[in-house]
Amino acid sequence: MNETLTITRLGQRGDGIAETPAGQVFVPYALPGETVRAVRDGERAQLVEILAPAESRVAAICPLFTRCGGCAAQHMADAFYRDWKRQQVVTALARAGIEAPVAEIVDAHGAGRRRVTFHARFEGGGMLVGFMAARSHGLIAVETCPVLAPGLERAPAVAQMLANRMASSNKPLDLQITASDAGLDVDIRGHGPAGDKLRLALTQTAERLDLARLAMHGEIIVERRPPLQLMGKAHVAPAPGGFLQATAEGEERIAALVSAAIPKAKRVADLFAGCGPFSFRLAERMQVHAVEGEKAAILSLLRAAGATQGLKPISAEQRDLFRRPLLEHELNGFDAVILDPPRAGAEAQVKRIAASKLATVVYVSCDVGSFARDAALLIAGGYALEGVTPVDQFRYSAHIELVGVFRRGKTRK
Structure with missing residues (x-):
């Protein structure tokens, strides 16, 4: 009714x-x-x-809006949209009892998203490939997407051809496709290990599609060209399916905010460093110790560091910061720490930071709720939240990222 x-x-x-x-x-x-x-x-x-x-x-820019589950806000005028996203940060801080200046939102969409995931399901005698439908477990076929970077124009067709090649398995698949300087980088999930016959078929398909790299569950099937991403001066080949900021513009803007927060630092720790998007830019003027839990990401970082000239020393450590956070005596040797944890935040590490003598913390967050929780812990430990900058690299979605800068007023004795 x-x-x-x-x-x-x-x-x-x-x-x-x-x-x-x-x-x-x-x-x-x-x-x-x-x-x-x-x-x-x-x-x-x-x-x-x-x-x-x-x-x-306003009128939506995509005919699939409201049917496709990828976008939530194409109907909002720009000023209204930006205020709504910024207000998410203001509200989350207020609920945690935190007072801090929140800057205007930074538009980091740039050329568009450089990574996309298609879902494939066997339906009606063939493979249906597309995005999740709005508020549904169904799929909606997508021929083009206006929020993707130009390098992903071929992505829907590539996903369909790869799914067709694997249709005989009758398994639901996720196909993550990333635009790189060398072409498309694809990682397929959901099938399980590939036998020799399938590996050969996929290698031939990668050749026909002129893919840079094709992997399954992070295991490389064929690498025809290294799928490089430029991070500062370094050319980095992220691990298949490894973390990457959604847009190139987003990575640049966030890294610039991080760098601007620590202009005089000489030695910093980059925690949850991934394959080095912040480490390489910071190493142009300071020593960096990069810590990351994923072995493949650390190997990518080290390979790129070894091939890049003109940087200060970069050391790297594989370490699960949820189970083994850096301790106070380790933290005290740095001028600043950069945190860029996943959505769950970095509660265990933040508690150690709060007990340390560390002067500056720059916290990059993709979840305002976990950021507010961790910010409250740092403030209780003697830090002041100098300010927060929201960064929007997921245009038309409800997702917002932010960079928060914490300073300790007086070094503990």
């Missing part, structure tokens, strides 16, 4: 929220100030019609 609802505000995921006598109702793709007709199912509703659109509403 249809209901008429008035939207009062936006939720964290971008859903419009209506206040009713029965409680809040979340309406995807509705905006504050709008009157809408919707079909309600508990606290969620499906938008049927916009009776009175808001001034902040």
